[in-house]
Amino acid sequence: MRKANIRVETINSTTTKSAKDRIIADLQCGHPLTRLLYVTPEFCQMDYFRRILRVIHSQRELARIAIDEAHCISEWGHDFRPAFKALSFFKTEFPDVPMMCLTATATARVRDDIIETLGLDLTKIKMFRMTTGRPNLHYEVRFKSDEEDHYPNFLHWLKTVHARRTANPDRASQLTSQNQRTDNVPGIIYTLFRKDCESLAARLRADGIGAKPYHAGLPHTERAEALSNWVANVPGYDVIVATTAFGMGIDKENVRFVVHWQIPKSLEGFYQEAGRAGRDGKASVCMLYYGREDRDRAASMMTRDQARLPTKGQGVAAQQQQMLHRGMSLKALVEYCEKTDGCRHRAIAKYFGDEEIPPCDFACDWCKDAKALVERKERGLVSEEVYSTQREMGKYDIDPYDY
Incomplete structure (x- = not known):
């Protein structure tokens, strides 16, 4: 300004x-x-x-x-x-x-x-709504298990993207805004926990990827440096690994991917964070790693938070209502991840009451190859029945207090 x-x-x-x-x-x-x-x-x-x-x-x-x-x-x-x-x-x-x-x-x-x-006057209100559909974003769910480290899967994907851009510089230029580097792939990885920010950023740097952590527990100067250099496309600051403390008000136009390392807390949070990709209108990827352990861990954390709510006093009703919404939104996000029978763009649009958008043009994993999506889910996740039995036997010891 x-x-x-x-x-x-x-x-x-x-x-x-x-x-x-x-x-x-x-x-x-x-x-x-x-x-x-x-x-x-x-x-x-x-x-x-x-x-x-x-x-x-x-x-x-x-x-x-x-x-x-x-x-x-x-x-x-x-x-x-x-x-x-x-x-x-x-x-x-x-x-x-x-x-x-x-x-x-x-x-x-x-x-x-x-x-x-x-207290707005209904007779004077003007409401302007945009569609939730953003056809340049490719939505994809990748299925995982706590027993497997999904870092190699992501690193292979990112290295493949780098190799493809190197082999086809003309195509890389098309996916890069004017006066910006073509040798990097700017992105954001969201994690739920601060400890994952630093460990994941360190692993990426060890594998030759310019990654920096960003969370509220870091010194302000370190966070400010990471943000300003990432926005400016400075070498070594290609990927930000962050908690949800990062992103509000950030408008970097050439973010080529947003990855959620675990399932977020709400569908709104997922949509808002994924929406930081591709603001220049160019093709970008929104990838979410989903496992049923993460789902149950998120539910356990919500149960813990609910137990901590006061039962008397001012604002109790509002807090209880907010917790109810959190549960409904998390359930909607789990359904988004679990379902393999429709376009992901349309699923998001339906949640926000925007039901007019057509199926995307190969811009989600279902529209791109529905059969392959079902097969990946079957390979990546054990059946719900087997998972429930194994959890009852203590195979998945999920304690939200550890996180």
Whole structure:
């Protein structure tokens, strides 16, 4: 925005005290030089910031309120945060100021909840929806077992992609945006656990792949360096191995693959993270490694979290509702992985209420070769009956407290 000569500021956890004081002083005058301000919903809850907004509004300088990741407002959203719900303050205090809510992952129920929670006027609402279909993304589920290390499978795939680009530089150029390297394959690998980030990145580096870990437990300087160099396509920073702490607000256009190392916590989370691939419109792969051990481990972790919920007090109903949604969304994602009888693009579209899209043009593993998909599932997963029997015998000792 600054390169476009727009006066923009942000207040967040990394903003220095001197910078914050300067921004606040500018806002307090009622006619700020700042044209666009980025803040967190938690900051919007502070009384002193709300007083500043009232002054700005009284001078008719508050032009618009935009809420990104608006699914966080809803108790039925996959990433509900109470501070987002408190943004209803804006419509109560400033009913004449236009409000814009944006999200890529809202079902019909979530959209209705956003409208109701914020107190938006139904007679004045304009809703704009895009299709969930992105034909340049190839969705694929790869089946695995805890008994087998799926790292060699992924490394073979990535090395094959590298070899193919090296052997066909003209094709590599077609898959690469202007002024970007053709000798790398930028990607993201999502893991559920921090320990996997660092160990997996180290294994990739040992095999000649420029990979860096990214999770909330790393020093801020290390995370910032990894992010900036990855976005800039610096050699040695081709792949980011990350937890879900990575990606919000990131808009790197040439991400050629997104891999989920285990099943994510929700279908919305999977769709949002996979959607960071191929933003330049060029072909990209969205690969999910799925095993029934991961499925049961995710369910066990959810049961553990549910047992920790308070039974009394403010917000209990909202937390219970959010946990119910998490269970429904995880079940939908498991069905997405287990089913081998239809297009994956259509399965995602149906979940979000977007049922008009046609089957993809060979852009998922089912449409590409349904018979081979069934065979891979049969090879990769033992039958549900055998798996259940083996688990009862103690073969799969799944303890969520280990993770």
